[in-house]
Amino acid sequence: MTETIKHHLTDALLMGYSAGALPEAMNLMVATHLSLCDTCRAQMESFDILGGCLLEDNTDAVAMDAGALDATLAMLEDGEDVPARQIRASEGVFPGPLQDYVGGDLDSVRWKPIGMGVRQAILPTSGTASARLLYIPAGAAVPDHGHQGIELTMVLQGAFSDEVDRFARGDVEVADEDLEHTPVADISEDCICLAVTDAPLRFKSWIPRLAQPFLRI
Amino acid sequence: MNVKKTGSNEPKEWVAEMRLIREARDKSAFAALFQHFAPRIKSFLIRSGSDPVMAEECAQEVMVTVWHKAHQFDASRASVATWVFTIARNRRIDLLRKERRPEPEELPWGPEAEPEQADILVLQQETAHLRTALKALPDAQRELIEKAYFGDLSHREIAEQTGLPLGTIKSRIRLALDRLRHAMK
Ligand SMILES: [Zn+2]
Ligand SMILES: [Zn+2]
Numbered sequence: 225m226t227e228t229i230k231h232h233l234t235d236a237l238l239m240g241y242s243a244g245a246l247p248e249a250m251n252l253m254v255a256t257h258l259s260l261c262d263t264c265r266a267q268m269e270s271f272d273i274l275g276g277c278l279l280e281d282n283t284d285a286v287a288m289d290a291g292a293l294d295a296t297l298a299m300l301e302d303g304e305d306v307p308a309r310q311i312r313a314s315e316g317v318f319p320g321p322l323q324d325y326v327g328g329d330l331d332s333v334r335w336k337p338i339g340m341g342v343r344q345a346i347l348p349t350s351g352t353a354s355a356r357l358l359y360i361p362a363g364a365a366v367p368d369h370g371h372q373g374i375e376l377t378m379v380l381q382g383a384f385s386d387e388v389d390r391f392a393r394g395d396v397e398v399a400d401e402d403l404e405h406t407p408v409a410d411i412s413e414d415c416i417c418l419a420v421t422d423a424p425l426r427f428k429s430w431i432p433r434l435a436q437p438f439l440r441i
Numbered sequence: 442m443n444v445k446k447t448g449s450n451e452p453k454e455w456v457a458e459m460r461l462i463r464e465a466r467d468k469s470a471f472a473a474l475f476q477h478f479a480p481r482i483k484s485f486l487i488r489s490g491s492d493p494v495m496a497e498e499c500a501q502e503v504m505v506t507v508w509h510k511a512h513q514f515d516a517s518r519a520s521v522a523t524w525v526f527t528i529a530r531n532r533r534i535d536l537l538r539k540e541r542r543p544e545p546e547e548l549p550w551g552p553e554a555e556p557e558q559a560d561i562l563v564l565q566q567e568t569a570h571l572r573t574a575l576k577a578l579p580d581a582q583r584e585l586i587e588k589a590y591f592g593d594l595s596h597r598e599i600a601e602q603t604g605l606p607l608g609t610i611k612s613r614i615r616l617a618l619d620r621l622r623h624a625m626k
Binding site: 234236237239240242243244245246248250251252254255256258259265269270272273274275276277278279280281282284285286287288289292293295296297299300303304305306308313314319320321324325349350351374422 | 484508541587
């Protein structure tokens, strides 16, 4: 399944995820992609190992308080063993971590039209980045736009093409200030994407620009 | 059997202690693990912006979690230091940012319940290589990586770093994942 993915997350995103440095919306993007992509999962686990090495070799360890060990030993009796997390492999359009945020698969999404047949649903995340699902009808285009920050778009169903390449299920497009693009969905199938931005998009035509504050994109 | 490589420059692996904690609920093994890791976790949290009182409390909680999650530790997928790091990191996100951390889908284990000793050794060797490579980096570059992990760098600043020595270990983990997926079929 994973061999068909051509466009991966950057090392910076995988390292940021491992280091715990990313905002929640970007963590959601990374977790969703890792659920489909063993290449990036292996890379991320390598970054975890790097974190372990840094912890191990931390030269300025800070002594624990006197009595810390006894206090901790006493706490062992209180809690219970923690069962392994069960984010199960999903059979649906949305991988497990995304289903957690949507509260189900595709049929649980409450779409809002944003013009030209394109629909979106904003997902609840805190912090400086925002996450949303995009529904682009087969053959339709997302209005031409540039980016102030980083925009990550991952295809979950169908495919889209823009000035850079064609992106299909599992592929992630990483766009920044330097890219201005008009993603167009393949004509064979409606395209559904997870999109994460850390700053508002800049649309070129005036109608989306006017609507921007209401749409929160 | 776990071969402890004391008497050389090899780092202690803590795998035997983890097994004792998991299988015998051995508190002296836990105490040894605590003496080693708790001060490192405390330092990690302070460097990430926690005050010392909170860091102390949190380091204790992380060690309690280590006890209660001991059955989840798998020496063929991560060193003990790596596993403890991920628990401390998740607790830090919880504590300092009060947010959820979305996790990827779990890869369930195939038929073999016990990890193979050979896999454990390979992972330990690769981890040791990475550790050596990390130590050999120029100071400035290693400090940048430390900053990224200790929570002082933004994603954009991390993006400016290059040239991490991850090559071998990455392909090793990739092979392990392929085998895991294959075993599940
Ligand atoms: Zn990938
Ligand atoms: Zn865009």
